[in-house]
Amino acid sequence: MPRSRFLSGAVMAAATSLLASACTTGPAGGPSSGGARSGGTVKIGVTSDVTSFDPAKGAGATDYLVTSLLYQPLIGQDDGGTFVPGLADTWTSTPTKTTLTLKKGLTCSDGSALTAAQVVASLKRYRATSANALLTFGAANAGKKTGITGDDATGTVTITTAAPWGEVLAGLSGTGAGIICGAGLDAGAAALARGAVKGAATGPYEMATARRGASYELRLRKGFEAYPRFASMPAGKPADRLRIQISKNESTLANQLQTGALDLAPITGTDATRFKGDDTFTTKSAPIIRNYIGFNQRTGRPGTDPKVRKAIARAVSADAFNQVFGGTGQALTSYVDEKAACVSTDKSLLTKTDKAAAKQVLKGVSIKLEGSNAVAGGAGNSYVAEALRAAGAEVKLINADNATWATDVTANQGDWDATVYPLITGALARGGTFLLGPEPAKGGLNYGAVKNAEYAKNYVAATSTTDRNAKCAAWQKAQAALLKANDVIPLATVDVRYIARKGISFATPSGSLTLSTLRITG
Missing domain, CATH: 3.10.105.10 (Dipeptide-binding Protein; Domain 3)
Incomplete structure (x- = not known):
C-alpha cells in the first residue's frame, strides 16, 4: 500500500520535532568569519536522524532535508502550484504525454555529464521502487503502463501514460523524484540508503562525511548552476558547507539560537515565543x-x-x-x-x-x-x-x-x-x-x-x-x-515557525523550507 500522507511513522517524528537548521561556526551575533563574502559554513540541527539517503525511500523531514540537497528534481513547485525549472529548463505536458528538455551542461558530482539516458534510468527506478510513483504517474498507469524514454542528442526526456493523468509535473517536482546519476544507480539501493555514493549526486551539494546518529557534512559543488528558479529566491551566496547535527529537542535548538550557536531553526512549539519582538531574528510561518x-x-x-x-x-x-x-x-x-x-x-x-x-x-x-x-x-x-x-x-x-x-x-x-x-x-x-x-x-x-x-x-x-x-x-x-x-x-x-538570525535568508515555496535556497546575506 502506498505510504500515507497523514502524520505517521517517521513523518510523525519529523513533524513534531522537525528539522532545525543553519548555524554558523562563528561567534554569537552574526555569520561566521567570511560570512557572505566566502559563503562560510552553516550548521544545521535536526531532532531525528536520517532513515534513508535514497530519495525514493524518504519517510521523514530529515530524509527530505538531506536528499533534496543531494538529488535535484527535474522541476520545482512554487506557491500556488506554479512549476519552475530545476534540472529541466523547459517542458510541455498533456494528460498523456510530458516532454522535458534538460538544461545544458548538467553534471554529476564526479564531474561527468548528466545525460538524458541517466535521467530515464533514474525515473524508471523511481517508478518501480517509490510509493510516491503511484500519484506521480497515476494508479491506472502503474508499472510499464507509464513509458519513459530519452534522447541524449536533444537532451529531452519523454513520459507517456496509458490513461490520462494531469499530475505528472506535480509528482516530478517532489523530493522523491530527485534524479540519481548512473554511479548511484550502479551502486544499488543498499549503498544509496547508507549515504555517500561518489558521483551519484545531481543537486547543489555532495556528501563529505557521514556519522550516522551524530552528524553529516555536505560540500557545495563548484560551478553548480541548476538551482530551482523560485520567485522569491533570496540574494546572497550559498554556504560552502552544511553541517547537519542531531540535537535533542526544540528547547535545545531555541537555546542555541539565543546564544548564537544557531542561525536558523524551524520550531513548532512554544519555544518560538522566545523570539517575539527580538529584532535580531526574523520569523516565517508555514503550515x-x-x-x-x-x-x-x-x-x-x-x-x-x-x-x-x-x-x-x-x-x-x-x-x-x-x-x-x-x-x-x-x-x-x-x-x-x-x-x-x-x-x-x-x-x-x-x-x-x-x-x-x-x-x-x-x-x-x-x-x-x-x-x-x-x-x-x-x-x-x-x-x-x-x-x-x-x-x-x-x-x-x-x-x-x-x-x-x-x-x-x-x-x-x-x-x-x-x-x-x-x-x-x-x-x-x-x-x-x-x-x-x-x-x-x-x-x-x-x-x-x-x-x-x-x-x-x-x-x-x-x-x-x-x-x-x-x-x-x-x-x-x-x-x-x-x-x-x-x-x-x-x-x-x-x-512551523522558521526563526532566522539576520544574515541568513531562504525561501519557503509552497510553504516548505527549501534549503537549496539558503543564502548567507551578510
Missing part, C-alpha cells in the same frame, strides 16, 4: 499539518448520517481549534491550506458553528473519537471531544500514540467513528486520495469508506487534465461536494 475531521462512514456508524456529520460541524469551531495551539495557525477552508493550487476559499461552503442546533441532533449520540497524540499531546483531539460533549454527545476519546492511531484508522473496518486527520501534504490530489476509491481491504486508501460520487467525478476530471483553468474548475466542484456533505470538516493548521 506543517492540516487538521480536519473525517468520518468512518461504514454501515452502522453515526458518520453515515449526513445530519450527524452536519451537527458535528456545527459543534466545533476552527478558530477555537486554532487557539488550542496558541492561535498561530490558519483556519482552513478545505482539507489543504491557502497556498495550495486551486484550493477553495469559499467560506459560504463551510457549515457555520451553531451549538444550539448541534445539541438538537447530537444529544445521546455515542461517538468513538480517535486521534493521534503526536502533536501537543493530542490537545486538538481533546478540544473536539469536549465540543461534542457540550453538544450532548456521549464521546469516548482515544488519544492514541501515532502508530496505534495510524493502524486503527487505516485498517479495514477500523473501530472508530470520527478522527482528526493530521494531513502533512498541501496538495489537493495527494490529500484527496483518502476520500475516494476502494477501502483498504480492496487495496485502496479510502480509510473512512467515503462515498461521494460528485467529489469522485470531479477528482477524476481535475487529475485528468493539464489545463489550469479546467483543473481548478473541477477542483472547486470537488471540494464543494465534500464540504456540502460535511465529509470533511476543516479545522486549522499547526504551523
